[in-house]
Amino acid sequence: MFDPMLQTAYRVQIPNTFTHSRLVKHKAGPSVAPATFAIEGDLAESWSQPNETTYIFKLRRGVRWHPKPPVNGRELTADDVRYTIERFLTVKGNPMSYMLSSVDRVEAVDRYTVKFIMKEPFSWLLDVLANPMAVAIVARECVEKFGDLRKSDAMVGTGPWMLEHYRPNVGLTFIRNPHYFVPGLPYIDRIEYLVDEDNASRMAAFLAGKYDLGWEFPGSINRTDWVQIKETLKQKRPNLRTAEFPSNVETHISMRTDQPPFKDVRVRQAVSLAIDRQGMIDTSFEGAGNLNAAVPAGLVDWALPISQMGDSAKYFRHDPAEARRLLAAAGYPNGFAASLCFTTYGSTLLSDNAQLVLKDLKTIGITTKLDQREYGAFIASCYFGKFDSMTFGPQTPFLDPDNFLFGMHYPGEAKNQSHVDDPIVTDMLIRQRRIFDVAKRREVIHDLQRYLARQQYYVQLPSGIYVSSCRRGSTS
Structure with missing residues (x-):
């Protein structure tokens, strides 16, 4: 393990x-x-x-x-x-x-x-x-x-x-580690890293002071939970420190783009237009969230804002009528049946958003069955592109754009969940890796994000503004 x-x-x-x-x-x-x-x-x-x-x-x-x-x-x-x-x-x-x-x-x-x-x-x-x-x-x-x-x-x-x-x-x-090579560190003598899959139990334990960090990744608290407990925390845990910052976790719908119906770009664009991203931000993130393209908004030096996507920006709006038109043009006037592979990752937020995805897809005629799997089984199969139709979940929270781009789009890579094989994408992936001038590399990565927004090999969903919380004095 x-x-x-x-x-x-x-x-x-x-x-x-x-x-x-x-x-x-x-x-x-x-x-x-x-x-x-x-x-x-x-x-x-x-x-x-x-x-x-x-x-x-x-x-x-x-x-x-x-x-x-x-x-x-x-x-x-x-x-x-x-x-x-x-x-x-x-x-x-x-x-x-x-x-x-x-x-x-x-x-x-x-x-x-x-x-x-x-x-x-x-x-x-x-x-x-x-x-x-x-x-x-x-x-x-x-x-x-x-x-x-x-x-x-x-x-x-x-x-x-x-x-x-x-x-x-x-x-x-x-x-x-008493022999750690940085003098004086770490400050903390002992860490208990606990498994608790029940959200109500985690919330109660945090209120009681059992946990020093928030229970979601990365030491954060889902905003829907935060609004419920923040006033109580002021009384019970007055020494709690909080910080808010944009998420670098990119959550998406992957599709088998190597086979029908998702081989057709119009179908993929229809899936994107079906998703009510602002509704998801309002519902799941209490109105505090960001729209994401291929590079998550949390990587502010590299992410291209949707407003700068040009004509590709239209695929991030919620437009069920246009989605149904695209499906009809692709030969699916009555929609089709699909499945969505999924695991909860122990997150109520992810589970709630999966249900919103199913609802949005149904409005354009894509009747989708949730294929929920145990975490280990999901990672061994769907995470690595072994699924029938679609997969929903987060990508590893990397700190550079290359890992959100290369691994997910280069032909044959294990994490290329959507089975992307596009010579234009491949060329840009290789070119940006060879450019040391940061400004010029950023230009290529921005152009790549615009192109990927048109192709919708992955339908990127919004991310929240993290509420990260820790007990004052909990530093390493």
Whole structure:
């Protein structure tokens, strides 16, 4: 379950962020504005790029693995980084290997120096290496002892906390790593990471002070729940701190665009026009939300606002009459039957929105059966494009646009749920990866978002403005 290279699910990746480090990371803290992703060193104390296809990283000295078998606190070296990247690229079943597909090889120049040699220019390398949902540095000994990193005993890293206990379907306990390489950190000695799938139970526990963070991803509270409890919280938990910021989670309807009826762009456009996005914002997000295109609005430096989509903007409006006209023109005047693969992710918000999607589709004649699956079964099938008709759910909350674009649209990629194979899209995906000039890269990504808005390979739905909440003093 816990192998970060065999799972894309945030339920696996987030626990690994407690225990593992990366070469570089995104800056965080009270001085960092939400939705900004500057990069700083983590295991690397410095790096350089002598040319477009070479990166050299200098590692911190004296970084030690957790004092647990099979590594027993030995020093981290350049060979560990080399091994990690090689495993990331070659281990069978890694749905995120595309992130580093431009890497030709990694060399351990000496004990504390790592060199990346690229097959071609790749402007997103540092962002990928900083990604909290991907390239955690792992120990060869753990893989050799356990066969892979699925078992909790293999969850051994160099991060600020160590896994003490794992109780299936109950939770995980992390304790402070006394040998963490950043002096004075972490501040928190113990973390209880609990499983609670019942929303009423979670809300009651939060009101009672059992939880220090909001119970939804990422430490947030659904706004529909927030409006119910915020006044009570002022009385019961006056030291609670809150922050609001746009979501970087992009939720969408995927379709089998490689076969009828969704192979026809008019059908896909009809599905988009059927969805009442503003109604969803008003109902599910209490009026506080954003419209999303292919890059979620939370990535403010890269997302193209709908108002700048030109003629493509019309596909984000709610127009059931035009949707029915498009269906008729595509040969479906009476609509058709479909299915929608779905899992709740433990979120009442996602469940509510799934019902709104079914209702909206029915208004244009698409009678849709909800195919609800257990989380693990959903990830193993529908998340990776193995479904009959449509799938509804969120994409991994990445912090760069390439991961919302390349993995979901490049032919043959595991996370290309809609089976997109469009030469125009493929060309733009490759071109933007090779451009280091940020302004020029942004132009290509904006053009790509306009094109994707016309094609509607994925029907993107709105996202909320997060209400993130934590107990004052709960900092790492």
